[in-house]
């Protein structure tokens with residue numbers, strides 16, 4: 116592909132940067148996730164076009180995990196290639212996260228949150244991306260079998276080793292997260308951010324208290340799957356398009372999740388968005404961003420155009436209580 120020249124107006128245009136909790140870090144309101152569309156089943160040029168567009172739009176934060184693919188590791192290899200080529204002059208403009216704790220390699224050390232798994236997995240991630248350090252390393256899930264102190268001390272040691280600048284927790288239940296925030300603070304490695312699913316159909320971080328807990332601890336919050344993997348867009352209003360996530364993948368978003376009741380909710384939400392003069396995707400993203408304590412949303416995209424259109428949420432007018440009913 117042609118040589119990439121980053122847009123000169125990437126910081127002058129649309130993007131907003133929010134302080135992450137009480138840290139020194141600013142994150143773009145919209146971050147890009149590489150869970151889907153950056154693996155071996157997507158042509159490199161397609162993934163590259165999405166990543167280039169993101170950076171040109173001021174998206175500085177790219178969210179990865181050891182297992183993003185397919186095959187697991189492929190998304191990090193993609194990022195490694197970008198960092199050797201298009202993004203080579205821009206490493207210090209990028210905030211790159213990765214994670215460990217889901218199944219990655221066979222045997223007893225290939226997943227969960229032991230010192231053994233987290234340390235080895237981060238080394239593998241760094242190798243795949245050709246990096247000396249990541250900006251943010253997450254424990255991807257709570258491990259009920261490993262002592263929390265072992266996991267948390269490993270995260271502290273990882274920061275001390277210089278292999279990650281900051282630590283994050285993802286999908287930890289409230290009590291464990293509270294313990295973790297306290298432990299990390301006492302060990303001079305404050306938790307930078309909590310990553311949880313937050314969208315109009317899944318408001319658990321709000322109703323179950325994790326958002327408030329983050330705020331109380333000066334920890335940022337980043338919401339994943341803000342579009343409910345595409346359900347909160349116009350994608351499925353008229354059936355299941357062949358190029359959609361449901362049709363192409365189906366592992367995490369199944370056709371049977373699109374029940375008649377769900378479809379009706381999507382139609383109603385789409386009408387509400389239209390009456391506000393915006394797309395459903397834009398309204399859905401704006402809703403997440405307007406929740407108290409939210410630093411950023413991590414969107415997925417299968418094309419540069421989706422990403423571009425989704426930035427409209429930054430100009431969405433404030434939603435008042437009662438504006439959206441589900």
Ligand SMILES: NC(=O)c1ccc[n+]([C@@H]2O[C@H](COP(=O)([O-])OP(=O)(O)OC[C@H]3O[C@@H](n4cnc5c(N)ncnc54)[C@H](OP(=O)(O)O)[C@@H]3O)[C@@H](O)[C@H]2O)c1
Nearest residue numbers: 148149150339340341342343344345348359360414415417
């Ligand atoms: N911590 C965790 O455990 C965890 C779990 C899940 C995700 N994540 C993170 O969150 C990121 C985002 O997750 P996600 O991909 O589920 O996010 P999402 O933003 O809810 O869904 C993205 C998908 O929605 C569709 N879409 C996006 N914009 C659209 C538009 N304007 N019109 C129509 N369709 C549109 C596309 O699917 P099509 O293929 O149909 O076009 C796109 O791939 C991941 O990449 C990952 O970094 C973290």
